[in-house]
Amino acid sequence: MGCKASFLAVTAFTLVSAVDAQTSTAGISLQAPSSVMVGNPLAVAVNISGVNNLFAFQVGLMFPPATIAAESTSGGQFLPGYFVPGQIDGTNGVIAAVAGAEIGMVAGVSGNGTLCTIQFMPTAIGSATISIPISSVILLDSNLNEIPFTVTGSTVSVTANLCDIDNAGTVTVTDVQAVINEAFGSASPSNDLNGDGEVNVVDVQLDVDAALGLGCSAAA
């Protein structure tokens, strides 16, 4: 039983802000799955670590629009308060001015957590490097002084959709029928979507889900 080739390729890269790194330097990084299939939603978390007294943040991202499409942004749990979703430029692959701030004369938050989450939709096979330009980041403490930081980007491999049996780009009833044929023995069982060693009704259901837009959640 064969499978479509899927691979993991994660590349982390770190940049340091113009502010000299000090003991209180915070780290900003992206948390994303190493790979995702076309058509499956991709959530990328913008995390922060080692921060002290964070009152407000602003961050921007860059992404390859030919591979993934940005759909929305949402605030994280780490910094409660007011969230600005920013602007998504799907043509140039830029998400600008995503921000959040606490409300009131309160102390900032410290430690590690998620600042915000970006929802993407993979659209084509390839490698999707998501980065955070240093110039897009501002971290403010409760005295509204800037907090030094480093940033770490991420690369996500976008693989073919296993459920797209005919490689047509989308999962349709044709793909479902192909899996059915394999499950019933009328075709060679080459698409074991869940990787359990056989093509059966479970694989059929996975493809049906994919055809319905629920993503192909088959195991890689």
Place this chain on the structure above:
Amino acid sequence: MGWSWCRFAGGRQISGSHEAAVASDFRRCCGYLRPIPAILLLTFVAGLPSLKGQSSTATVGQPDASHPLTVVSNLVGSNCGTPYTSSSTTVYTQPGFQAFTWGPHYPPTMVTTGNGAWNPATRTTTTSGGGETNTETDTLSAAGMLTVNVNDTYNLGNGETEETSASGALDLNTGNWSTTVIVNVQNGCSTGVITENATAQLPITLTPSAAPLTMTINGTPSNQFLDAPQGVTNTPYSLTATAAGGVPPYVWSASGLPAGLTLVQSGSSATIQGTPTTPSPVSGISVEGEFFENIPLPTPCTLTVTDHDGTPVTAPFLMVVGGLEVYPNLSPADKTQLGVVGTLELATGVAVISFYGGNPEVVATCAASQACLLFINGLISTLLQRGLTDFSNALDPLDTNYMQIYQPVIPAPATVPAEQGLSEADVQSLNQALQNQAQIQGLSEAVMVSLDRAAGAQQANSLLWSSAQLQAGKWYALQLSGYMAASPGLLSAASSALFSILPPAVLTASDLESLQSQIVQSGFPAGVTVANPSASQSLIGDLSLTSLSGNLSDFLSGGNGSSLLGISFNQATQSAAESYAQFGADRNNDLAVNCADLGVVKASFGTSSGQAGFNAMADVNLDGVVNVLDLALVSQRLTTGLQCH
């Protein structure tokens, strides 16, 4: 109240009316019925609360096509055992009802045409005779509601009676009129009850009938009276105010008066009098420990007069008790000769330095006095060297309340050697720096005026004095700087101040015209203009001022060579500072700081000046970019725990 009963009010049966028709029905049924009383409509005059600030009259019109009077009538009767019912609706769109008048002022006098005078508001009239007893109670409330209740019994003889009860209410504010009339007839074996409900919305016309209430203090209209003459401890003091217009009698009240002063009312006038016992508190601030100390802080006072209609006129003003002592290190001769005056104030918690233009005629004298020159040079040098870079260090004693607020956001202009004075570019740079400070401090607006020294001296003080009448509400920065191009031996003067004014909190051209008028009226030389940056340097000599301890008039009428002895324009309280910082976050100018202000920043977030969508109100720190710093500057001013989305 002129409930126009036919029997004793002229006997009027409305021809062709619905009542007549119903009555006719009932006659056929019951054999007898007096005419049903007409539903009255009125034209009268009464004092209303609708025109605030003025006594007014209200004229209630007659029904017409646009204001129909609808009468719904129901008859339930019995003609010696034979049931009888009838109902109908009639709409009147023509005038023709009895009218009467109240006025001109209510309360206390209420006059009704043809019905005598009413006082107090409720009148009860009982009339009897000819077998009929009628009791009518009419009440006019202060809110403009006229209610009427009528009870009438008529002995028809032979045990036969007719009883009528009627009630109605007319809202003089809206013209809404409703009434119910019930007639109960016992006529032998015939009985009947007629119930009528009438509703209408009659036209109301409001007409001012008295001049607005006004107040003058010391002969000055209250809205121009900014500062009371200074009081001196243990010295008798008197300040008289007079009311006019409105509806007498007047009631006076005052607040904030310094200890020892009371308000005494006499008819249309009131006098603040007594002997001040306690000097005003002082700021206790100095620069480098030597320049400015013991500057009195004026006490905010209010004087209010209210007329009989309840319309108040309130005049806020400032009053200082006690003398001023500044420049303790200057000799009396230096003080007299000094043409440049500086004060360091605690304006809303922020240290503010004010300078007023010098006088070239005294420069020579001043130049001969090392103490005088050192004072001038040192003061301005302190401003430039420390005020724009680390101003908090110039405060003595240090106070964290002030240091935290003062955060320059652009580089200070280059230090100018004291002997050279400031260039115009320096002044502009100073203005820009101060404006940015005002913004980052959270001021709603910054009013920037750059003047030459001649006008600057006047305008600085005039505007600052003027600001005192504008009350709290929003905080503004006023900064004036003078460029002493013609006086290279004398350093440039600059002044700045923070003040609060009432919305619409913008100094308009008319404001400046008003200031100009004050200057002219105060006897200042012609040609001295407000907001005229090109005023002649030759006027500098005429601009030397006398003591600032008095009011604006005293200040403006000073002679040559007089010196200013300091003044404090603002009250320095922590609460004021907090308030001022708070309102700086009011980005939509709605006098509240809430989620909507965050929304203003959010709507332009990520934009830069010149870009589509950029909103200057969202750029809190005036750096040309709307970013997280602007967001934080607003969000910090919101109430902790507030949920904004």
